[in-house]
Amino acid sequence: MTSPQPIPLDTLIVCPHCDAAYQLQRPGVGEKAKCQRCGTVLITPRRKAGLQIIAVSLAVAILIVAATVFPFLTIKAGGTANSVSILDAALAFSDGPLIALALTTAALIIFIPLTRVLLSIYVLVPIVLDRPPARGATQAFRLSEALRPWSMAEIFAIGCAVALTKISDLADVAFGPAFWMFAALVVLVVVQDNFLCRWSVWTSLDKT
Ligand SMILES: [Zn+2]
Structure with missing residues (x-):
């Protein structure tokens, strides 16, 4: 046999x-x-898809940073107006027992999405330029893929929109520029994830 x-x-x-x-x-x-x-x-x-993904990743990185510091919403109540950014909101809890919660929230909505786009830029740039993969690119891409379920910027944006429509009865609430940046992020992150051909990236990384 x-x-x-x-x-x-x-x-x-x-x-x-x-x-x-x-x-x-x-x-x-x-x-x-x-x-x-x-x-x-x-x-x-996709021919030239790599370059487009890098461009989208750069836009995502810039938007995440900008969305963190620009005002997210403005609340008008009793004749005074207050603008709050994500950073303000996270820091508001920084001296109490809620600091762990504040840090976790900041990680899920800011640092993890930012880490993922920076890692994918690091991995993709040499591949697109037909250079040998960057040092540790395989580990970087694996980490970026592992972080994927923990990247929650878009969930946060949807949650905020729901919460804001509810409190809009109590106070005059207006969305700041950061809210619209988050809205754009939701779209761009989906585009980036769907355009990235993981098989092509792994194959390029395997060549060495
Ligand atoms: Zn299947």
Whole structure:
């Protein structure tokens, strides 16, 4: 009895969602490889996509920093107006027992999304320029992917919008520039995540 010919591992691709394994076939330009069982997109090669992703990542990084310091909302009550930024809100709790909560919140809505975009810029720039991967790029990309479920800027923005519509009965509340920056962030983060072909990045990192 002869055992079946072993399939070389680098010609296999496994669906990250349902674990179905496929023999690798590179899709042509403009085509996508999808999992036949669950429809998850496996490969989306796009020419020049890397450059666009870097541009979007830079925009996200700038927006996160700006959204942190610019006023998030203005509350008018009893003839006085108060503008509050995310930074003010986080610092308001910094001397009480709620400091852990304040730090966790700040991490989830500011530092983790910021770390993720900076890591992806670090990983993608050498790949797009056809240079050897940056030092520790594999670990950087793995960390960025691991942080993905913990990046909550968009959830925060939606939560704030809901909370603000509720308190708008009690006081005169107006959204500041930072709110609209967060709204733009929600869209850009989704764009960045969907345009990034993880398979292409891993393959580029594997070449070394
Ligand atoms: Zn699947």
